[in-house]
Amino acid sequence: MTTGMHADELVADDETVRRLVADQFPQWSSLPVRRLPPLGTDNQLFRLGDDLLVRMPRIPGPAEAVAFEHTWLPRLAPHLPVTIPAPVGLGEPGDGFPWPWTVVPWIEGSTPTESSYDPQEWGAELGAFVRACRAVPGMDGPVVTEGRGGPLPALDAWVREWTEKADPAAVSRDAVLAVWEDALAAPAYDGEPCWFHGDLHDGNILVRDGHLIAVIDWGAAGRGDPAIELNAMWGYVPPAAAEPYREAVGLDEAAYRRARGFALAPAISGWTYYRDTAPETSRGALETVQRLIASLD
DSSP: OOOOOSTTOOBBBHHHHHHHHHOOOOGGSSOEEEOOOOOOOSSEEEEETTTTTEEEEESHHHHHHHHHHHHHHHHHHGGGSSOOOOOOOEOOBBBOSSOEEEEEEEEEEEOOOOTTTTTHHHHHHHHHHHHHHHOOTTTOOOOOSSSSTOOOOGGGGHHHHHHHHSSSSSSSHHHHHHHHHHHHHSOOOOOOOOOEOSSOOOOGGGTTTTTTEEOOTTTTTTEEGGGGGGGGGGGTTOHHHHHHHHHHTTTHHHHHHHHHHHHHHHHHHHHHHHTTTTTHHHHHHHHHHHHHHTTTT
C-alpha cells in the first residue's frame, strides 16, 4: 500500500484487494482485479471482473461514508430516474487496510464532455435528476448539520481560514469574501430537509448515447438545503449548460446566492490544498473561485 495526495492517505494495491475479496467474498474470488487510474481524491477504484467495481477509501473521511452508501443508496435508487451504484457488498477492514470498503455494480458509461453530451441536454437532464432527489421521501435519512448542504454559517471559519491562506496574487481576498458574505446574507433555507447528492461534477456523472445514465459517488449526500446542488454551475457544468441547469433545478434567487457560498467553500480550500499534490484539481478549484467572483458583478 502507498500514500499519495493526502497526508493521511493510504492506497490499497491490487494484491491487497485481491486477498480482501477472496477472504470476504469467496463467490468473487476467481474474478480478475484491475486497478483503474485515479479519478478523484477520495477513493481508489478496482474493476472486479466485468460487472463489479471495488471502491477503496483513500482517507478517513470517505471511509466514514461507506456505511451511509451501503444503507441508503439501495433505498434511494427506486426513486431516481437514473442508475446509482447501490452497493452489493460491504467489505470490512483487513490485511493491513484499516477502513470499510464496498463492492458496487460496474456501470458502463463515459465522463461527459461538450463534444459527447449536448450542453442543453446536460442542463435539462441533470436538473431533472436534482428535482427527483428533492422529491424522494425523507425516510428518516440523516440531516446534515454542517458542511455541504448544511447551514451555511457553519462553514464561515473554514472559508475565512482558507481565504487567508490563498495566494492574493491570483485573486483578491476581498473579492473572495464578498462572494462569501453575499451568500451568508441570503435568506436561509427554512423548508424540509431535501435529499441531495452534494458533489455533482463531470467525474460523478456518466453518459451514454448522449444522455445521462448514472450518477455515482454519493459520499457527500444527505438531507439539507437543496441549494447545494446549484453549486455545480460554477464548477464542472459547462457555461452553456449553466442557465438551462438552473432553470431545470427550479430554485429561487436566495438559493442561487447560497449556492455560491456552497461552491466557494470547497473551491477556496481545494485551490491551495491540492496545489502541489494534484495540480489539475487545484487549477479547477481556482477557476471555480474566479467564476464565482465574476458572477457577483
